[in-house]
Amino acid sequence: MASLGELERAVMERLWAADGPVAATRLRDELADRGVALTTVHTVLTRLEQKGFVQHDDARPRGFSARASREDHAAELMHEVLGQAADRQAVLARFVGSVNDEEARLLRELLGR
Amino acid sequence: MLPATALALAVLAALLAWPVPALLARARWPVRDPLVALVCWQAVGLAGGLSMIGALLVHGLAPWGHSLPEAWWSWVRGEPAADPVRGDHWVTLTLAAVLAFQLVGVLVLSWARIARTRRRHRELLELVVQPGPQADARLLEHPAPVAFCIPGARPLLVLSSGMVAELDEDQLAAVVAHERAHLAEHHHLLLLPFVAWKAALPVLPAAERAHGAVRELVEMRADDVALCSLSGTAPRRTLAEAIVAAAAGSAGGEVPAGALAVSATGVRARVVRLLEPADPLPPAARWSALTGAVLLLLIPTALLLLPAF
Numbered sequence: 010m011a012s013l014g015e016l017e018r019a020v021m022e023r024l025w026a027a028d029g030p031v032a033a034t035r036l037r038d039e040l041a042d043r044g045v046a047l048t049t050v051h052t053v054l055t056r057l058e059q060k061g062f063v064q065h066d067d068a069r070p071r072g073f074s075a076r077a078s079r080e081d082h083a084a085e086l087m088h089e090v091l092g093q094a095a096d097r098q099a100v101l102a103r104f105v106g107s108v109n110d111e112e113a114r115l116l117r118e119l120l121g122r
Numbered sequence: 123m124l125p126a127t128a129l130a131l132a133v134l135a136a137l138l139a140w141p142v143p144a145l146l147a148r149a150r151w152p153v154r155d156p157l158v159a160l161v162c163w164q165a166v167g168l169a170g171g172l173s174m175i176g177a178l179l180v181h182g183l184a185p186w187g188h189s190l191p192e193a194w195w196s197w198v199r200g201e202p203a204a205d206p207v208r209g210d211h212w213v214t215l216t217l218a219a220v221l222a223f224q225l226v227g228v229l230v231l232s233w234a235r236i237a238r239t240r241r242r243h244r245e246l247l248e249l250v251v252q253p254g255p256q257a258d259a260r261l262l263e264h265p266a267p268v269a270f271c272i273p274g275a276r277p278l279l280v281l282s283s284g285m286v287a288e289l290d291e292d293q294l295a296a297v298v299a300h301e302r303a304h305l306a307e308h309h310h311l312l313l314l315p316f317v318a319w320k321a322a323l324p325v326l327p328a329a330e331r332a333h334g335a336v337r338e339l340v341e342m343r344a345d346d347v348a349l350c351s352l353s354g355t356a357p358r359r360t361l362a363e364a365i366v367a368a369a370a371g372s373a374g375g376e377v378p379a380g381a382l383a384v385s386a387t388g389v390r391a392r393v394v395r396l397l398e399p400a401d402p403l404p405p406a407a408r409w410s411a412l413t414g415a416v417l418l419l420l421i422p423t424a425l426l427l428l429p430a431f
Contacts, residue, residue: 014248021249060245080263083250086243087264087282099232099317100239102304102344104269104297105369108389113370119393120366 016045016053021062025079030065030072125184127425131177134422138170143328147335151411153395155403156343158411160312163336165415167315170328173422175222180426182215189429228322233314240272247278254281256298261286267371271301273310288371292354293364300361303347309340338388345392362396365389 023039024031037050054073057063062082065071077085090103108116143166146152152159180190185203187193251260259279262268267285272278279301286294304310316333323329349357369389403411 018249062245062249079250082246083262083264086246086250086262087266087268089243090268090270091266099236099310099313101243101270101272102301102309102340104300105341105365105389105392108369112389113366116366116370116390116393119390119397120363 013053013056016040016043016049017057019043020050020053020057021075021079024063024073024075027074030068030074032070032072034070036073125181127190128177128181128184131173131180131422131425134425135170135173135177138166138173138328138418139326140328142166143332143335147331151403151407152335152339153342153391154400155408155411156339156346158403158408160336160339160343162411162415162418163332163339164312164315165418167319167332169418169422171225171319172419172426175218175225176422176426178214178218178221182211182213182218185211190426192429225318225322229315229318232318232321236310236314236317237274240274243272244274244276244278247272247280251278251280254279255286255294258302259298267368269297269301269368271305273305273308277305279305284371285368288367289364292352292360293367295354296348296352296357296361296364297368299348299351300344302351303344304340307343307347309344312336312340338391341388341392342395345396358396358399362393365393365396 019040020036023036033047033050033054036054037045037047040050054063054065058065062076063073064076065073090101091107146159146162146166152162176190183190183193183197185193185205185207186196186201187204247260247262251262254261256279259281262280262282264282265284266282267288268280268282269285270280272280279298281294281297285297289297313333313336316329316336320329320333345361348361352360354360
């Protein structure tokens with residue numbers, strides 16, 4: 010039995026790969042190798058909706074689709090990581106901040122010595 | 123009588139609010155032993171808050187007894203004061219309560235806000251990252267060379283594909299070792315009081331200075347810990363190269379210009395101490411700094427708990 014986190018990833022992969030909205034039954038069929046029940050698929054979809062990653066339309070049966078592409082999510086995250094909000098370093102520990110071109114040149118000189 | 127105690131605490135609070143942080147931030151030895159310096163900063167922060175609130179509390183409760191515990195107990199039970207209670211006693215009592223609520227409240231709020239942002243980042247990351255080159259590191263598809271970790275109950279260590287492309291294997295191992303050190307030593311907890319202190323007392327220049335110093339020291343400490351676990355021929359140089367590559371690689375990107383200057387001096391200090399290491403602090407200096415930190419905490423505690431002279 011796969012964990013919810015893994016299932017969330019698997020469902021998102023299917024939604025990202027799909028052309029349009031996907032019904033829950035189709036997701037269950039595509040995830041058949043994991044032996045997932047339809048209720049589990051619904052649970053995962055609800056969780057993803059609460060997190061703001063998935064939306065559904067009003068068709069019958071409901072079609073589910075991803076709110077943003079994987080690239081958009083990665084870009085959103087990197088925007089936060091690269092931004093320098095006051096408590097950023099408390100939220101996540103970044104290896105090193107960015108410097109401007111002049112500083113970058115000085116740093117390379119330090120290495121070259 | 124308590125006035126002498128209140129005065130002593132007030133003097134200590136004033137020293138810890140400005141001259142002591144200024145001296146510690148300007149001192150040269152912290153670079154040689156970031157861990158000891160971090161202990162000193164924690165002591166300064168804690169003793170500062172303790173003496174500031176303590177001075178107000180002791181002055182306010184002076185009419186009720188000869189020691190703070192005694193006066194406090196008598197005040198809580200609503201006993202009449204032994205000496206006449208003047209207006210300034212009530213003012214300082216109110217100030218003590220406001221300051222205590224402010225410091226503790228901001229600490230709790232900062233913690234909650236940071237935890238919420240972390241959870242959001244973790245949710246996003248769990249969807250978009252893939253297994254990385256190292257067992258505990260994940261890979262995020264992005265051209266900028268970035269590495270970071272999200273601390274907490276379920277820590278995440280993330281490398282961008284740009285970072286993996288930019289660095290060789292040894293340098294990458296150095297980056298991962300640095301981030302692992304942050305997680306292993308819970309550096310985010312050392313940083314939290316200073317984030318909160320800065321938010322609670324924005325008028326105090328020492329709060330800003332302390333936060334900046336602790337941020338830099340935490341990075342240096344993680345560098346030191348990383349060096350211990352690296353093999354290779356010249357681990358110091360490898361780590362320095364990784365720092366320069368990562369800092370310079372994302373130059374001119376989407377980073378706001380205003381925030382650059384501060385971090386640039388920090389980056390240079392890290393690279394310099396890796397390439398030209400200063401001698402480690404002699405044991406005597408190390409122990410006197412640690413003793414100083416312990417005394418800094420003991421003095422206000424003793425002043426608060428012992429009967430006044």
